[in-house]
Amino acid sequence: MKFKNLNRQYQTLKPAIDQAVREVLGSQDFILGEHVRKLEKELAAFTHRRHCITCASGSDALLLSLMALNIGPEDAIFLPDFTYIAAASAVQRTGAIPVFVDIDPVTFNMDPQDLECQIERIRKTTRFHPKAVIPTDLFGLPADYGRILPLAARHGLHVVSDAAQSMGASFQGQPAGSFGTLAITSFFPAKPLGCYGDGGAIFTDDDRLAARLCRLRSHGRAAHSKYLHVQAGLNSRLDTLQAAILRCKLQAYAPEEQRALQQAARRYASGLKGVVQIPAVMPGQISAWAQYTILLYDANQRRQVQQALARNGIPSMVYYPAGLHEQPLFRDLPRPPQGYPRSEWVSQRCLSLPMDPYIREAEIDLICRVITETILGKDSKREGEDAHGRKPGV
Secondary structure (H helix, E strand, O other): OOOOOHHHHHHHHHHHHHHHHHHHHHHOOOEOOHHHHHHHHHHHHHOOOOEEEEEOOHHHHHHHHHHHOOOOOOEEEEEEOOOOOHHHHHHHHOOOEEEEEOEOOOOOOEOHHHHHHHHHHHHHHOOOEEEEEOOEOHHHOOOOHHHHHHHHHHOOOEEEEEOOOOOOOEEOOEEOOOOOOEEEEEOOOOOOOOOOOOOEEEEEOOHHHHHHHHHHOEOOEOOOOOOOEOOOOOEOOOEHHHHHHHHHHHHHHHHHHHHHHHHHHHHHHHHHEOOEEOOOOOOOEEOOOOOEEEEOOOHHHHHHHHHHHHHOOOOOEOOOOOOHHHOHHHOOOOOOOOOOHHHHHHHOOEEEEOOOOOOOHHHHHHHHHHHHHHHHOOOOOOOOOOOOOOOOOO
16 A cells, blocks of 8 residues: 555546646647646636746745745744744745744644734744744645634734645635735645646735746746846746646546545544544635544554554554754744643644545555554444543543
């Protein structure tokens, strides 16, 4: 069994993908070609945005977004402590400081209440100026934009939505990628909408920012002159081959693969409810299920479950084994006296299971059976109890 079975997807889409690749090879139109322009229009429509600007990776999408907003030294950028390092690294590359925010232990996303506390702490105790917030839609579940957006507006902060894991998700009827001054995504192969290499995109409704981003991704080059450069930029362009592949995948992803992901999540929930803490999806939210992440009783139980899964040929991953504040790169940053207890609690207990639109029902059933037998025993009949032997709510 594979953690993400990309080969099954390729075999399903093979005729369309192979034809698209042949078209690009035949045209020799490799950089910012016609497929790139068409993909940008299709993704803008998919996210309900005026503009989509593609680039070389999700990490570059974050950095370009911060550059477009003129983020720099003395600025403070707020992001969740429990997430991948890409956003925090992008902040540091601008000369600003990342300020970590604790999470909601149920959704794994940024806690808006702690966000407000961190904004006030930075204003009162440091020389840094709060400038932007980067909520991450972790594991495919949108952040709490209903609280984060008005909070950011009240404090005069830009919102850069990190939708790298949530393409296809929605919050209160609005698609992931539609929130914030800017939103970004990644086309890393394992993402919900992934290519066969690296790639990324930025979404915005702001014409001025869109024009600036187009310059920044091409060495700061002016729009109508190949060798006139008006600002420092990057070499960060999505190649036409990846764009052609993504167009095929986008057509399959919406809605066929999205429907399959929801069905897989429901089957997992049915098989694991009462055994472990299953992922929560709040009212008004639809997850893209980039990962199916459960919580175990403690790190020891997680290790036992991982070992049992491995004995049965089932891969699993720990996303993430530590909060960002525990990374050596960030240990010298100012942090709150209470630390990040919820981020640490989740990092010791979380476990991500195989999840993709092509996972089979029998595979999910096997995974659920191995986990249940490991935790409750092969002969257990304690239906409705959790991993601690307690009824839900007790």
